[in-house]
Amino acid sequence: MDLKTLGCLIVAYFIYLLLGAAVFSAIEGPIELQNCRESQRILDEAIKNLRNGNLTENRLRYLVETMALFYENGIPLSQNISCENRNWNFQSAFFFAGTIVTTIGYGHITPSTRGSRAFCIIYALLGIPLFAIMFSGLSALFGSALKRVSTMLDNKEMHPFIQNLAIFFVFVSVGFLLFCFIPAVIISAAEQWEYSDSIYYAIITLTTIGFGDFVAGDNPHMVYTPLYRVMVYFWILFGLAYMATVINVLTERFRQRGLSIKKRLTGYEEAEGENGAENGQPTHSKTSSNGEDNISRENNAPNETSSLKNHSS
Template identity: 40%
Template sequence: MNRQISWTPLLVLGYLFYLLLGAMMFQLLEKQAETHFRDQFQLEKLKFLQNYTCLDRQALEQFVQVLMEAREKGVNPEGNSTNPSNWDFSNSFFFAGTVITTIGYGNLSPSTVAGQIFCVFYALFGVPLNLAFLNQLGKGLNAHLITLERWVQKPGRAQVVQTLAVAIFLTTGTLLFLIFPPLVFSYVEGWSYGEGFYFTFITLSTIGFGDYVVGTNLNKHYIPVYRSLTAIWIVFGLAWLAQVFNVAADLMEKFLQLKWYKPDLSLTEGATTKLEDEPEQPRIHIPS
């Protein structure tokens, strides 16, 4: 028998501490830059009013509000009527993928009531469908790992092959979904590699801030299937990263159980003594 020491309160405290740590770090890293950009923006507005005296401050604020609303609707204020539509098939396909994968960048959203209602029901059935699809992909990946383990028949090598299979799985997935894609995005979008890597992880983890989105620069010419191919890459990347997260979560749970489950030494010693005195007595397992 084991004496169970509950680690749930400690896990809750650790979770809250992690959130507080993140809040403090983001505030420390980002607040000063935000203040600088805000002051710079106000200075630019003052300079604009000084150069164009025909406008008053209220008119300028209204114009800025119009620009912000245009950005929220996915319309580039610098564009014109000849710019490509945000709702052509390729962009719509990409948007549908961000809906059912729950990425939700936020740079584009339905503006009509019909589109919003359809989006609700589309997500209602699409999100479970996506989860089932990713689950099947995950089972396929696990099946390949099991097949690789069965190749070895000699005793003592199964653990080595299992470790090797996991290493190959992690290495190949990291290259295909985290290392190489930022190179492509850097070349096509004009981002730095760091920005491309940031976009890649934020997308595949379904965080989806929307500060970086592929295929949205109106000054660049994209091939028609660029965003569709990106959507397909996202789906397989989601399946891989979900497996990685699941493994990490399992390891964390096992670590906590090993750390916070301690044997009752008195009961163990008593059971050992009894077994030594009565070697013929069969062992009885008492379920916890």
């Protein structure tokens, strides 16, 4: 895939994400805003009843069940948090659309209406193949660079197995440095997480496991800039491409190594057969050819006898 085609695919991919973000935010945003205000109204009423001593058992049960339902849908339950579309504003919806087509699927927010769920199904069925095509081109771009580096690291004096292990160590070390350790520093500072939690989040994300217990840009008490969310998504995109490329390059090297061993074994068997023939040991092919010669001689014997009789007469 040439760079022009890859560039067009990347542009089409991000246009697709923008389209998905617009639809999801338009469907889910007003519903989230309504539920958030309702949760805050119920919470204010419960606090008022508690102060007045009017909080009955039934009211308390209703409060707990309602708050649990809102919490499961990602609705903030604190009076200090604004209800301005925290989960389903355009930025969050863009990030959510990206988790669909990359199949990470954190699960921290989910569509709540039939319409948005139906759209999510169609969006995934069309978006995942688009991402796969674009992703293969991006991985090929990384792969050509890594193959050049792999060629530079080839050492004729080193055992091939040790050489492959060394290349594996270099690629994995560079990958962890560029896409895990360094981004974890930035994410840890932006999210106020422990550094170990940021490392955990990076690895879980780039392996597409996506538990959803840690999600960058999802803290309701934090104010995130659009640039930060864009950087996080580009980090995920290029990190996934690098990890896939490293696996492909190393798999190809070990496959070529296996073919080389197979050729050596085949050459060894052929050499053994030639040595046996030189030492006077009959082989199957020679035996069969001798048998064919004997049969042809037997078939020609009557013809030779008849020709001798005709000659004598």
